[in-house]
Amino acid sequence: xxxxxxxxxxxxxxxxxxxxxxxxxxxxxxxxxxxxxxxxxxxxxxxxxxxxxxxxxxxxxxxxxxxxxxxxxxxxxxxxxxxxxxxxxxxxxxxxxxxxxxxxxxxxxxxxxxxxxxxxxxxxxxxxxxxxxxxxxxxxxxxxxxxxxxxxxxxxxxxxxxxxxxxxxxxxxxxxxxxxxxxxxxxxxxxxxxxxxxxxxxxxxxxxxxxxxxxxxxxxxxxxxxxxxxxxxxxxxxxxx
Numbered sequence: 001x002x003x004x005x006x007x008x009x010x011x012x013x014x015x016x017x018x019x020x021x022x023x024x025x026x027x028x029x030x031x032x033x034x035x036x037x038x039x040x041x042x043x044x045x046x047x048x049x050x051x052x053x054x055x056x057x058x059x060x061x062x063x064x065x066x067x068x069x070x071x072x073x074x075x076x077x078x079x080x081x082x083x084x085x086x087x088x089x090x091x092x093x094x095x096x097x098x099x100x101x102x103x104x105x106x107x108x109x110x111x112x113x114x115x116x117x118x119x120x121x122x123x124x125x126x127x128x129x130x131x132x133x134x135x136x137x138x139x140x141x142x143x144x145x146x147x148x149x150x151x152x153x154x155x156x157x158x159x160x161x162x163x164x165x166x167x168x169x170x171x172x173x174x175x176x177x178x179x180x181x182x183x184x185x186x187x188x189x190x191x192x193x194x195x196x197x198x199x200x201x202x203x204x205x206x207x208x209x210x211x212x213x214x215x216x217x218x219x220x221x222x223x224x225x226x227x228x229x230x231x232x233x234x235x236x237x238x239x240x241x
């Protein structure tokens with residue numbers, strides 16, 4: 001009887017030890033998983049780009065002077081600046097910015113978010129956009145864009161999209177002039193004031209991303225506009241020539 005009790009308690013003790021060992025292994029495995037999913041931050045240089053490859057196949061090209069916070073095992077990212085997003089087939093991806101939220105499906109997208117403005121361009125695919133509080137929601141599909149200024153949906157269009165041929169130029173096709181100016185403002189860190197300018201026009205053509213004076217000259221002259229520079233502010237008016 002004593003021998004039975006001894007063996008019984010030995011087995012019980014072994015069982016408890018095994019449970020302890022597995023518990024420790026489980027905790028350590030969770031620790032390593034949590035470490036591997038640590039949020040990373042990446043900032044691109046003012047004149048260059050950075051690429052991020054997520055585990056789900058999504059590719060992000062971070063634009064100049066931009067910042068991203070992300071985990072490679074996740075399907076979302078926090079963006080400050082500019083990014084080109086290619087979402088792999090059958091997947092979805094979410095980008096949060098200080099000025100709004102973009103939830104995307106399979107496709108290609110370009111997102112600008114600087115100061116108080118967020119621009120979303122759908123090259124292909126479908127995206128649901130909103131301001132930072134979830135309001136002013138808009139569904140975008142192929143060849144659509146939306147501009148958020150603060151919490152307001154400032155402009156949305158189904159006729160044109162910004163399509164990049166390389167990293168130095170935009171190519172606009174019948175784009176709202178407000179849309180074009182927002183792109184320039186976000187790229188060069190400036191702001192525009194309408195003044196007495198009539199901005200109910202559209203623009204088609206190439207605009208450089210690396211020379212502000214040429215960009216302004218191309219856009220304003222083609223649309224019979226003039227501008228006065230005041231630091232980083234540009235006052236627009238109708239041309240007098």
